[in-house]
Amino acid sequence: MPALRTQNLLPTHVRWTKDLLHLLPVPRFVAQRKGAKAICKPVKPKDRIKWWNVVPGDQVRLLGDKTGTIHEVHLINKFSNRVYLKRENTADESKSSDPRKQNVSKQVPYSRCQLFCGTFSFPPAAGQAEPQKLPVFATRISTTKPFWHPTMHRFEWKRFAAATIPKLPGATGLPEDRLHIPWPKPNPPRKVDPSLYDTPKDVVTEITYTPPSLPASFDAPVPEPPSEQLYISTLRTPQAVAYDAAQPFEVHVSKELTNPHSRAKKQARWQAYQEYRRRLLAQMVAEEMRDLQGRTRAVARADATYKWKARLEEERKAEVLRRWRNRGGEADLLRTKERKARKARRENERLKNLVLEDAPNQVIPRAQA
Structure with missing residues (x-):
């Protein structure tokens, strides 16, 4: 399991459960951070929710809210069991220049959220003839057994409303009558009009090369490729x-x-080199076996193997030297030597042309006889 990092403790907009890192204990030095690096206070690991059924994109209502307003989930924090609700800005907040007062999410505990299952038709109320449509919320949720999806790299399961409020007409409470709650679909990507720097679609789909046609019958001669x-x-x-x-x-x-560094080209070169090593070893062993010179076959094979390894090492060093020369290493070395030689010559010329001005307390050494 990957290590727990600070970004895992922050609210996320990811709908899927890709790991179970939120069940790990949080280090104390991380939980007690203050200032700009402060995080929401995490709850104890035993109190955290393992499989989250309220994810970003869901519509929920809050327990205890007398207005019954339906909110959209914006973010979730699996370490603190908090759900961040998306809030629309009022007219006064939209005019405010303070960005901290705009798009501020309201966070509530996970236990206060009731999933919105949709609007259903119910029998008409007393004194009315037409059926009434009421919003239905899940009061108890049941799920299938989560499993790991190897292709999507995440855990997947289905969620159902085992009990709803108001109770659906004809609901028996049996497992097969549970109301399936689909997961929220991600928002489609925003389409942007192409600019002058984008290639038009007709230019991309234009056919600019037509391969030569091959003969229709097998008896016809195959055309040779151009030289x-x-x-x-x-x-x-x-x-x-x-x-x-x-x-x-x-x-x-x-x-x-064609790309010479593709995986297929690299594999072909490696296979060719391995075949060359095997052929070279077989050739050197055969040469040693032809003239044993009083040695046993095992000793002759060992000598051939030693010479084979020495030969490969020499070829490797020669290849390293060749690559060093091809990438300009030898030219750089010669240029460095010439630069150092010029610097030494300039220093010698400077010392030869050095003239000291007359000043007191100067002693000119005399040549010894």
Whole structure:
């Protein structure tokens, strides 16, 4: 299980349960932070809710709210069992220039939330002829057994309203009559009009290359691909070689357009090198076996293996040296040596041309006879 971090303790808008980190104890130095790094006070691990059925995007009402207003869940904090409700700004708050007073979420305990199941038709009230439509809320929730979804990398389960208020007509209370509560759907991505920096759709879907057609029958000769060397020769001397300019240009630069660092190319190079190692070992062992010189076959094979490892090490060092030269290491070394030599020459010239001004208390050493 991944380690518990500070960002895990903050309110989140993620609807899915991807781990159970919210059941871990919170370190004391994190829980007692103050100021800008302060977090909501977490509850004890034994009091935390393991499987959350109230997630961002749900519509709930609060127990004890006489108005019965339906709120939308904005954020949740699984460490403090708090639910943050989305609140619409009033006219006075919208005019306020203080950003702290705008879009301030109201946080309530998880236990006060009742899920809104929808609006259902009920029998007409006393003295009325038309059926009435009333909002239905879940007073008790039951779920299926959570399971880990390996593709989506999250826990999934279904939630049902085992008891509702008001009670649905014809409800028997049996498990098969439970009301299924679907999970909230994420908001669709906002579509932005393309700007001058975006490529239009018709340009992207335009067909700019048509591959050459192959023969319809198996008896017909297969056309040969265009010669890459012929194309290069045509670029150098256009008049010397005849070349069909109608041939597709992409065929000639297929090697340049492919990624040499792709996984398939790396694997092919590695497999070729492993095959070269095996062939080289077999060749060197065969050479030692042809002339044993009084040695046993086991000793001859050991000598061949030692020479094989030494050969591979020499080739590795030569390859490292070649790569160092190709990336400009040798040129940089020569340039550094020349720069140091120029600096030494300038210092010698400066010392040769040094002239001391006459001043008191100067003693000119005399040459010894």
